[in-house]
Amino acid sequence: MSTVGKALSLLDSLSQMNNEAGLTDIARLCDLDKATARRLLVELEKHGFVEQDLETRKYRIGAAPVRLARIREARYPFLRIAIPFVRELAEKSEETVHLAEFSGGTLSTIHVEDSPRAHRVIVEIGTRLPFHATASGLAYLAFSGKKQIEAALSQPLEAFTENTVTDPAAVRKMIDETIVRGFSISSQGLEVGVVSTGAAILSPTGQPVGSITIAAPLARARPATLASFGAAVADTAKRISEKYYGPERPSGTKTQTKRTG
Amino acid sequence: MSTVGKALSLLDSLSQMNNEAGLTDIARLCDLDKATARRLLVELEKHGFVEQDLETRKYRIGAAPVRLARIREARYPFLRIAIPFVRELAEKSEETVHLAEFSGGTLSTIHVEDSPRAHRVIVEIGTRLPFHATASGLAYLAFSGKKQIEAALSQPLEAFTENTVTDPAAVRKMIDETIVRGFSISSQGLEVGVVSTGAAILSPTGQPVGSITIAAPLARARPATLASFGAAVADTAKRISEKYYGPERPSGTKTQTKRTG
DNA sequence: ACATCTGGTTCATATATTGAACCGATGCTT
DNA sequence: AAGCATCGGTTCAATATATGAACCAGATGT
Numbered sequence: 400m401s402t403v404g405k406a407l408s409l410l411d412s413l414s415q416m417n418n419e420a421g422l423t424d425i426a427r428l429c430d431l432d433k434a435t436a437r438r439l440l441v442e443l444e445k446h447g448f449v450e451q452d453l454e455t456r457k458y459r460i461g462a463a464p465v466r467l468a469r470i471r472e473a474r475y476p477f478l479r480i481a482i483p484f485v486r487e488l489a490e491k492s493e494e495t496v497h498l499a500e501f502s503g504g505t506l507s508t509i510h511v512e513d514s515p516r517a518h519r520v521i522v523e524i525g526t527r528l529p530f531h532a533t534a535s536g537l538a539y540l541a542f543s544g545k546k547q548i549e550a551a552l553s554q555p556l557e558a559f560t561e562n563t564v565t566d567p568a569a570v571r572k573m574i575d576e577t578i579v580r581g582f583s584i585s586s587q588g589l590e591v592g593v594v595s596t597g598a599a600i601l602s603p604t605g606q607p608v609g610s611i612t613i614a615a616p617l618a619r620a621r622p623a624t625l626a627s628f629g630a631a632v633a634d635t636a637k638r639i640s641e642k643y644y645g646p647e648r649p650s651g652t653k654t655q656t657k658r659t660g
Numbered sequence: 661m662s663t664v665g666k667a668l669s670l671l672d673s674l675s676q677m678n679n680e681a682g683l684t685d686i687a688r689l690c691d692l693d694k695a696t697a698r699r700l701l702v703e704l705e706k707h708g709f710v711e712q713d714l715e716t717r718k719y720r721i722g723a724a725p726v727r728l729a730r731i732r733e734a735r736y737p738f739l740r741i742a743i744p745f746v747r748e749l750a751e752k753s754e755e756t757v758h759l760a761e762f763s764g765g766t767l768s769t770i771h772v773e774d775s776p777r778a779h780r781v782i783v784e785i786g787t788r789l790p791f792h793a794t795a796s797g798l799a800y801l802a803f804s805g806k807k808q809i810e811a812a813l814s815q816p817l818e819a820f821t822e823n824t825v826t827d828p829a830a831v832r833k834m835i836d837e838t839i840v841r842g843f844s845i846s847s848q849g850l851e852v853g854v855v856s857t858g859a860a861i862l863s864p865t866g867q868p869v870g871s872i873t874i875a876a877p878l879a880r881a882r883p884a885t886l887a888s889f890g891a892a893v894a895d896t897a898k899r900i901s902e903k904y905y906g907p908e909r910p911s912g913t914k915t916q917t918k919r920t921g
Numbered sequence: 922a923c924a925t926c927t928g929g930t931t932c933a934t935a936t937a938t939t940g941a942a943c944c945g946a947t948g949c950t951t
Numbered sequence: 952a953a954g955c956a957t958c959g960g961t962t963c964a965a966t967a968t969a970t971g972a973a974c975c976a977g978a979t980g981t
Contacts, residue, residue: 403667
């Protein structure tokens with residue numbers, strides 16, 4: 400793997416480590432030598448992508464991504480457009496709703512609106528959403544090309560709970576059902592006691608760019624409720640797409656982007 | 661320079677190129693071979709840091725930084741805390757106010773609130789703010805260590821306008837005045853017809869982490885106005901710092917970060 | 922039809938990356 | 952308090968990786 404690949408993977412790992420970690424931990428998690436990890440960290444630090452706390456000597460994500468993100472959002476305001484819809488859906492459903500975006504081969508949460516209820520599902524920003532084990536992932540795959548599905552299902556499917564579907568054929572069936580229904584369902588695929596319904600947000604070319612998902616405690620997930628949630632996420636996903644790619648941003652209407660997953 | 665350094669510099673350059681550029685332009689601007697630039701871009705793309713438009717073949721900043729930025733903001737909500745103050749100052753002053761953050765050796769704009777007036781200063785998000793030529797930069801330097809000032813003034817100081825102060829001794833004097841006044845003034849240092857007053861946002865250790873600046877058209881920049889703007893930015897900067905590092909986030913109170921400038 | 926741009930690729934050469942062993946400091950255990 | 956196990960960080964010979972001039976093929980403009 401190229402050095403910059405390692406550096407970017409390191410950054411990615413760091414972002415999933417309680418956002419603060421020591422050199423040894425980082426090296427172990429990224430499967431790098433301590434010396435290598437350090438050189439990469441120093442380099443990333445020079446450019447503001449990581450920061451080191453001088454007291455604890457731990458490393459964390461730096462401020463540089465904030466700048467880049469602001470620049471991107473200024474031109475491709477995915478969050479600005481989508482967040483109001485996520486909020487609306489959270490209010491309407493009274494459950495936690497989260498928004499995910501595909502980038503760098505994985506789907507990750509980029510925004511969460513919490514359920515107003517006391518008993519609710521907590522989703523962390525930055526969480527990776529495995530394709531086979533989450534409603535977000537299934538919805539995403541359902542609208543991806545065959546190649547992408549193939550790629551996602553050809554690697555070993557981790558079991559996160561006892562309910563995680565790890566048989567590729569069974570996952571494929573869930574994807575087919577998602578296509579028919581227009582939304583996906585994942586029951587306790589990633590977390591016990593959580594049922595999610597998700598829908599893909601599509602670009603005008605039909606490529607999925609992300610997903611929106613309602614995550615509810617199992618206790619409240621009655622079939623009729625799930626069906627109404629499903630219809631709501633599917634509708635919301637469509638409205639986000641229309642607003643994001645709509646006439647307000649004609650320049651972006653036809654852009655499509657390479658796949659990297 | 662290390663390969664990852666080159667990749668990150670490339671990313672940085674790309675962020676300042678109307679956010680969309682072709683391979684040849686990128687290679688030229690980053691002073692890299694076309695082949696090298698391409699390999700770096702491909703690698704960055706794999707991880708979602710850049711995207712290539714399949715129609716135009718141009719490259720732009722990808723979605724990965726958005727994810728990282730969200731993670732950082734969830735823990736270090738600099739923008740969330742600071743933006744309301746920036747907005748308030750923009751309303752009060754009726755001028756364009758921008759917020760900058762130091763990272764990766766440079767100070768860059770991360771948020772802008774426009775003046776409500778028709779004749780106003782436009783500041784782009786992501787703009788680099790040279791230390792010697794901007795109120796933001798001078799304010800930042802004024803509260804930096806001697807080493808940092810030394811480093812900033814030892815390299816050639818570019819003249820952006822006929823008014824840019826490029827004599828290190830003169831800049832040093834401006835810095836001293838800033839310390840006495842509590843805020844900085846830069847008259848047409850970066851852009852003709854623009855006068856700015858800025859103040860540094862300090863961490864509890866006294867280290868500057870960013871700056872807040874009012875940018876006004878020269879026509880409205882009367883001495884008395886500048887003085888009141890100066891007092892206002894200095895006050896606002898202090899309030900941002902207090903809120904950001906205050907009792908609400910005790911864990912961050914004592915953190916300090918290495919300098920990389 | 923020609924010239925000159927693109928974006929993208931190749932492969933021998935040169936250069937940057939690697940990692941086991943090492944250091945000094947800190948903290949835990951006996 | 953002595954010993955042990957960490958930690959973050961460094962060194963340097965061995966090695967894998969990055970580099971770039973020359974090269975396509977296609978698009979655009981003259």
